[in-house]
Amino acid sequence: MFNKRITIFTGHFGSGKTEVAVNYALQAAETGKKTAIVDLDIVNPFFRTADVRNRLEAGGIKVITPVYANTNVDVPSLPAEINSLFEDKSYSVILDVGGDDLGARAVSRYRDQIACDDYIHYFVVNTRRPMTRTPDEIIRMILEIQDGAGLKVDMLVNNANMLGESTPELLAEASEILAVVSSRLSIPVGFISGMEEVLSAYEGDRGIERLYMKKNITLPWEQM
Amino acid sequence: MGEKILMKGNEVIAEAALRAGCRHYFGYPITPQTEIAHYFAKKMPQYGGTFIQAESEVAAMNMVYGAASAGARVMTSSSSPGISLKQEAISYAACAELPAVIVNIMRAGPGLGGILAAQSDYFQATKGGGHGDYRMVVLAPSSVQELYELVVDAFNIADKYRTLCMIVGDGMLGQMMEAVEFRDKEDIYQADKSWAVTGTGMERDHNIITSIYIDPEVLEKHNLKLQEKYRKIAENETRVEVFNCEGADIIVAAYGTVARIIKNVIKTAEKEGIKVGLIRPITLWPFPTAEFEKYADVPQAFLSVEMSAGQMVEDVRLAVNGKRPVYFHGRMGGMIPTQKEILEKIREILK
Structure with a gap:
């Protein structure tokens, strides 16, 4: 982890991409890298990187969000500022891309700049989400997203969870499903992600890297 | 009960409708409920049903009128400004006693307003957003699990009383994700739909679905019949925690x-x-x-x-x-x- 200049996260709606991308960015910045995160999610207007902007900026991370993020406008636009991140190679750039093939299309317009740069494309999977529960469904989703983004998936991320009801068993269950996907598509699992308390209790897959996450997105009734 | 999975409120609405036997969905996209249409678009073909992104909300609600007239379980969904557009056809369907489910994932108004969560369509939903003396059953879930259960119930209530049922949720409920557990099989109310317009087969008189009654005495009688139905619904279907x-x-x-x-x-x-x-x-x-x-x-x-x-x-x-x-x-x-x-x-x- 953290060794490519551009890190792209795609996945199914609700796979947990944003939570993964935010935690990944915070930890990348902690290693001393000059980090920028781009919210390319023009699909889901409610729970996005924009919600945790303050926390990211406090961590010294440059945050770029669609122009409408967290305001009242339906139609988003991608700020021109994004282009500067492809020019200024001193930044480590994390791209949080919208769900499914539709969301992935937003990244396709930067395809040429990304393809000639040092990048990695992670596909985040939560096997407890509808439409990514079986190897067949996951493979279909990967093919659709690759098509939308115009960029091949390099590695899978096991992000199996049910929010507050997550268990290490879910990660083990997902590990078996992803093993089938890996062998059929020749795409390895890059890392396993989970909330600290859940992931630290998971004994399997010791040979695979881990992203221990902190909860950054809360619901209104969880807030004072 | 099956396995727990993690779903967005909007996805659950579509999944619950499919489980309740709804095979016809007509709608027009609007934030924050577009995932309902998105989910139906992907899933409906697997069930051999009909998914149509209509040219407008007005058209979608009139398509609901058509499918319900034929006795099908049918749904439309929208968010506040879109629900306003549907009101004429809602009033017509209420008069014609058509069973159907309408979902309103409310956003802030008035006008085009904003895309964030609100509950400001309470009057519209409960006091008749359309014209005339009609009522809809209005169900207001507070969790994704309850959203699933109430969507299934809404189809059953709709068929049982030949009435419209509306599910209202604020934008938050549509967008948030929670673990949900589905039943293996739904309890589906088997309604007698001999009133539906499905073709006479040259063996019976025409069924007529209409919302026009020119004769005032006939129209008053029809209104009294509707009021009696609403009284029964109030008696049997009121729910509270x-x-x-x-x-x-x-x-x-x-x-x-x-x-x-x-x-x-x-x-x-x-x-x-x-x-x-x-x-x-x-x-x-x-x-x-x-x-x-x-x-x-x-x-x-x-x-x-x-x-x-x-x-x-x-x-x-x-x-x-x-x-x-x-x-x-x-x-x-x-x-x-x-x-x-x-x-x-x-x-x-x-x-």
Whole structure:
């Protein structure tokens, strides 16, 4: 982890991409890298990187969000500022891309700049989400997203969870499903992600890297 | 029960409808409920059903009128401005006694407003957004699990009474994800739909589905029949959750996700020695008047908390009927009331 200049996260709606991308960015910045995160999610207007902007900026991370993020406008636009991140190679750039093939299309317009740069494309999977529960469904989703983004998936991320009801068993269950996907598509699992308390209790897959996450997105009734 | 999976409220609405036997969906995209259409578009072909992104909300609701006339289980969904557009056809379908389910994932208004969560379509849903003396059953879930269960129930109620059922959720409920557990099989009410226009086969008289009655005596008779039906629905289908109300200092009325904020307020208030009760209407129409009457003498006051300028509070006042003061606290524009400000309001009222 953290060794490519551009890190792209795609996945199914609700796979947990944003939570993964935010935690990944915070930890990348902690290693001393000059980090920028781009919210390319023009699909889901409610729970996005924009919600945790303050926390990211406090961590010294440059945050770029669609122009409408967290305001009242339906139609988003991608700020021109994004282009500067492809020019200024001193930044480590994390791209949080919208769900499914539709969301992935937003990244396709930067395809040429990304393809000639040092990048990695992670596909985040939560096997407890509808439409990514079986190897067949996951493979279909990967093919659709690759098509939308115009960029091949390099590695899978096991992000199996049910929010507050997550268990290490879910990660083990997902590990078996992803093993089938890996062998059929020749795409390895890059890392396993989970909330600290859940992931630290998971004994399997010791040979695979881990992203221990902190909860950054809360619901209104969880807030004072 | 099956395995638990993680789903977005909007996805659950579509999945629940499919499980309830809905094979026809007509809609037009609008934030924050577009995932409903998105999910149907992907899944409906697997069920051999019909998914149509109509040219407008008006068209979509008229397509619902058509499919329901043929006796099919059918749904449309939208968000506030889109629901306004559907009102003419809603009134027509109510008059023609067509069973159908309409979902409104409410956003902040008036006008095009914003895309964030609100509950400001309470009047529109419960008092007749369209013209004429009609009612719809209005169900207001507060969690993703309950959303699933109430969508299935809505189809059954619709068929049982030949009525429209509306599911109202604020934008938050549509967008949030929670673990949900589906039943292996749904209990589907088997309605006699011999009234449906499905072709006579040259063996019976024509069935007629209409909302025009030119003769005033006939129209009044039809209206009386509708009113009798609404009375029966009110008698049999009123639903409410009552929590912590025995001996409460104050009883809060709240529905949908706001009720979840109140449940946490109850815990915090308890530490200060204040007992807060909650009456959560699950059906906004029929309104659970009887529960408010039952507890009207218990607290010092009632407080209605809404994401609106104060709409449900009018029904709370009617139900409490002057026995106790009824206060209001609300936020608008997509702002969500916080535990802190609700607690302050409660302290101020009880002072």
